Amino acid sequence: QEIMEFPSDNNNGVIYANFNQNMTCLSLGTKMGFSIYNIYDSNFEKCFETKKHPRGVVAMLNTTSLVGLVGAGNDPTSSQRKLDIVKIIDKNKHEHVCTLNFVTPILNVLFNTSRLVVVLETKIHIHELQNTKILFTISTEPNPKGICTLSFENSLLAYPKSKYEIEIFDAINTMQPIATINPQDGPIGCLAFDSVGERLATTSVYGTLIKVFSCVYEENNNNNNNPVIEEDGLWKQIRNYRRGTTSVEIQSIRFSLDGTLLVCSSNSPTIHIFKLEQPPQQEGYFNSYIPGFVSDLISGTRNFAHAKLLEGYEGPCISAISSNNQNLYVVSHNSNFLIYSIDPINGQECKLEKEYPIIENEAELLSTSLDSSII
Numbered sequence: 583q584e585i586m587e588f589p590s591d592n593n594n595g596v597i598y599a600n601f602n603q604n605m606t607c608l609s610l611g612t613k614m615g616f617s618i619y620n621i622y623d624s625n626f627e628k629c630f631e632t633k634k635h636p637r638g639v640v641a642m643l644n645t646t647s648l649v650g651l652v653g654a655g656n657d658p659t660s661s662q663r664k665l666d667i668v669k670i671i672d673k674n675k676h677e678h679v680c681t682l683n684f685v686t687p688i689l690n691v692l693f694n695t696s697r698l699v700v701v702l703e704t705k706i707h708i709h710e711l712q713n714t715k716i717l718f719t720i721s722t723e724p725n726p727k728g729i730c731t732l733s734f735e736n737s738l739l740a741y742p743k744s745k746y747e748i749e750i751f752d753a754i755n756t757m758q759p760i761a762t763i764n765p766q767d768g769p770i771g772c773l774a775f776d777s778v779g780e781r782l783a784t785t786s787v788y789g790t791l792i793k794v795f796s797c798v799y800e801e802n803n804n805n806n807n808n809p810v811i812e813e814d815g816l817w818k819q820i821r822n823y824r825r826g827t828t829s830v831e832i833q834s835i836r837f838s839l840d841g842t843l844l845v846c847s848s849n850s851p852t853i854h855i856f857k858l859e860q861p862p863q864q865e866g867y868f869n870s871y872i873p874g875f876v877s878d879l880i881s882g883t884r885n886f887a888h889a890k891l892l893e894g895y896e897g898p899c900i901s902a903i904s905s906n907n908q909n910l911y912v913v914s915h916n917s918n919f920l921i922y923s924i925d926p927i928n929g930q931e932c933k934l935e936k937e938y939p940i941i942e943n944e945a946e947l948l949s950t951s952l953d954s955s956i957i
Contacts, residue, residue, distance in 0.1 A: 595612045595613040595614060595941060596610055596611070596612050596917045596940065596941055597611045597612060597613060597636065597637065597638050597654050598610065598611030598637065598638055598639055598640060598654075599611075599900060599913045599917075599940075600640065600641070600642075600900070601836075601900070601902045601911070602642040602643075602644055602645065603642075603643075603644045603693075603694075603734050603777070604644055604645065604777075604839055604905060605621065605839065605902040605903065605904060605905060605911065606620065606621055606622075606645055606905065607619065607620060607621060607629075607642055607645065608621060608626075608911075608913065608919065608940075609640040609641070609642050609649070610640065610940065610941065611636070611637035611638055611639060611640045611651075611654065612633075612636070612637065612941065613636045613654070614633040614634070614636065615631065615632040615633040615634050615635060615636070615637060616631075616632060616637040616640045616649075616651065617630060617631040617632075617941070618630040618631075618640075618642070618649075618670070619919070619940075621904075621911060623904060623906070623908070623909060624909060624921050624935055624936055626919050626921070626936070626938045629673065630670055630673055630674065630676075631673070631674055632674060632675075632676065635653060635655070635659050635660040636653060636654035636655050636660050637651055637652065637653060637654055637660075638652050638653060638654030638662060639651065639652035639688060639690070639691050641691035641692065641693055642693070643693040643694070643695070643711075644693075644695075644734075647669045647670040647671075648667065648668075648669060648679070648693070649667075649668050649669075649670060649676070650665055650666070650667055650691040650693065650698070651665070651666045651667075651668060652664070652665055652666075652688045652691060662687035662688060663683060663684045663685065663686065663687055663688065664681060664682070664683050664684070664688075665681065665682040665683075665684070665688055665691060665700060666678065666680075666681050667679040667680050667681070667682075667698075667714070680714055682700065682709075682714060684700065684702060684707070686702045686703060686704075686705075687702070687703070688700055688701070688702060689701050689702060689703060689725070689726070689727065689728025690728035690729075690730055692730060692731070692732040693711070693732075694711075694732055694733070694734045694735070694737060695711065695734075696710075696711055696737055696754060697709065697710070697711055697717075697732065697737050697753050697754065698710075698711045698714060699730065699732050699739065699753070701725070701728040701730045701741075702728075703724055703725055703726055703728075704721065704722055704723070704724055704725070705719055705720065705721060705722065706719070706720040706722060706730060706739070706741060707719050708720070708739075708753050708757070717753075717757065718753070718757045720739075720741075720751065722741060722742065722743070723742060723743070723744055723745070725741065725742055729741060729742055729770060729771075729772065729773055730773070731773045731774050731775045731782075732753070732775070733775040733776070733777070733778065733779025734775075734777045734778075734779070735777060735778045735779055736754065736778065736779040737752070737753040737754035737779075738750055738751065738752060738753065738754075738760075738775065738779040739751040739753050740773050740775060740782055741773070742770040743762055745769045745770070746764060746765075746766075746768070746769060746770065747762055747763065747764050747770075748762070748763040748764075748765070748770060748773065748782075748784060749761070749762055749763075750762070750763065750782070750816075750817065760816065761816045761817045763782070763784070763795055763817050765784045765786065765793050765819075767786045767788070767790075767791050767793070768786030768787055768788045769786055769787045770784065770786065770787075771785045771786045771787040771788070771789060771831075771832050772784070772785045772832045772833075772834065772835050773835075774834075774835045774836055774837060775837075776837040776841045777837065777839060777841065778841070779797070780796060780797050780841075781794055781795065781796050781797070781820075781837070781841065781858075782794070782795045782797075782817070783835045783837065783844055785825075785832045785835060785846070787831070788829045789825060789826075789829055789830040789831060789832045789848055790824070790825055790826060790827060790828070790829060790830075791822060791823065791824060791825065792821075792822075792823040792825060792835060792844065792846055792856065793819055793821070793822055793823075794819070794820055794821035794822075794823070794844070794858065795817045795818060795819050795820065796817070796818055796819075796820040797816060797817055821856075821858060821883065822883065823844070823846075823854075823856045823883050823884075823885070824883065824884055825846055825848075825854055825885075826850070826852075828850075830848040830849055830850045831848055831849045831898070832846060832847075832848045833847050833848055833849065833898050833899060833900050834846070834847050834900040834901060834902075836901065836902050836903070837858075838903040838907055839903075839905045840907065841858065842857065842858055842859055842907065843855055843856065843857060843858065843886075843903050843907060844856045844858055845901045845902065845903050845910065846901075847899045847900055847901040847912065848898070848899075849897060849898045851890060851891040851895075851896040852888055852889070852890055852891075853888060853889040853890075853891070853899070853901050853910065853912060853932075854885040854888050855885055855886055855887040855888060855889075855903070855910065855924065855929070855932070856883065856885055856886055857886035857929070885929075886929040887924055887925065887929035887930060887931070887932055888930075888931060888932065889910055889912065889922045889931065889932040889934075890931065891912070891914065891920075892934065894916070895914040895915075895916065895918060895920070897914065897915035897916070898915045899912050899913060899914045899915060900912070900913050901913075903924070907924065907926060908923065908924055908926065909921055909922065909923060909924060909935075910922040910923075910924055910932050913940070917939070917940040917941050918937055918938065918939055918940060919937070919938040919939075919940050920934060920936070920937050920938075921934075921935050921936040921937070922934050922935060923935050
């Protein structure tokens, strides 16, 4: 669950953007409220909007009506330390379910069907989704960007254990850490699980490499998949992808729903798509005699496909791949939604098919009267 936070001086009012878990919806937090858009292949339409309080986080639970809202202001109604769980009723109305209050600002909110995870700068709170009961609190090193990812099916959490290490935490069975990963390419920048929690993609703050680690599983008597706790066999690097040699700030990395593709977007004008079923590149004689980080830069697999942002759209963006792997979805920094087509056989450069403005400019937003029917 990668999010995009927009500049505070953004003139279109957008503060936050994120996709839901199956890439069929886009949620936006704005200076006036929040909105949700449905995405159907190459179609994009607004299905909900409210303009009452500024929202800095709008977290969805797949395609259900539950939404987690965090404010973007200092007054009690839009506090950054308060999480409101609401249920969408119709196109412009929602009802309150519950409120959770915290002592420091909320940086990230993650959902799956069993767990609600709230990320603060030095704490991660794990709640039972059904009744919001607190189950466990993880103390972390300072994590000012709220870097954390939750697998949808098996409730594994991944977050920075330290500046250079990633901890994997079982949030459904043992409530304990089960592994530590050191990607060895710099401070942790971005993390993403695939939907089943068997692979983890990582990048550093340098944004030159994307590494994919895989988990080994075993069958037990209850036919559940549980991680095998082995000293050197639990999480192993299986792929090394080369985004480029110039440092960039990665905004998002995301697996396709079926786990065969991985998309990476940053503050550069190129969005990269990697194919996970491609065999890893073999280490050559030369690579075995040079430092690991340099070897990774040389031998890393290049992208399968890529998309170029048009002039005017360059800058930070987030991206996702449609459920049928035929389209690339992009939210640009100036709040436009772009749809590119992907050639599933040859890859290469993706073609821009459609573009939609997401929201009106701020002047129009501020002149719009509040809908009295909104709760």
